[in-house]
Amino acid sequence: MATEQARDAERDAILAALTPVVDGIAATFGPLCDVVLHDYRNPEKSVVAVAGSITGRTVGGAMSEIGMRVLARGDEAADELNYVTRTRNGTLLKSSTMVLRDSAGAVFGALCVNVDISAVSQAHSLLGALAGAGAAPAEPPTTTFGNDIDSVVDALVDAHRSKQRGSWAELDRAERLELFGGLDARGVFAVRGAVEQVAARLGISRASAYHYLAQARAAHDTSTGGTA
Known part of the structure; x- marks a missing residue:
């Protein structure tokens, strides 16, 4: 069985390998996207890499309530893909949270992608109204993204x-x-x-x-x- 020190070294290596991926994803989607890499071994300062500014995250910042939910589920946590949420300032996001596991299957972090879909949503609502579509979809939940x-x-x-x-x-x-x-x-x-x-x-x-x-x-x- 691997020692805790060896497991931490493996986790550090996974995070290091994903750090350039953060910039690559953000560059692909452009200014309406941010990507955040989390190390949940340090919940109060879980953000180890970030590209983009949609959620206002900075390196050394804390996890969001989504990260807390992953922590609560422990190794049973699963990826949450293409869910819609809203920041406290009203920005509508389509997001994905992909959990990171070590070779033993233990969850220790996450790679999160957030895309600002506010303009797309407004256009969709307008086109729906013009086409005589039904009632507007339910209001998405608000998520707190804070650096503390x-x-x-x-x-x-x-x-x-x-x-x-x-x-x-x-x-x-x-x-x-x-x-x-x-x-x-x-x-x-x-x-x-x-x-x-x-x-x-x-x-x-x-x-x-x-x-x-x-x-x-x-x-x-x-x-x-x-x-x-």
């Missing part, structure tokens, strides 16, 4: 809270567990210090946050037939 992990975690907490009624104090136990379970499923708690950050965002103690996280995980294990 705190802003991404905060955005996810706020998004989950917006789906519920009122403040933390107004939530019943089931709703509190749903909030923590939802954040856990999105990979938020795979980030170092996220429990403390979520607690501060909700205005609760660190101990309460850990309690609800443990209860949410236990409820999930029970519902899926696992063990707590």
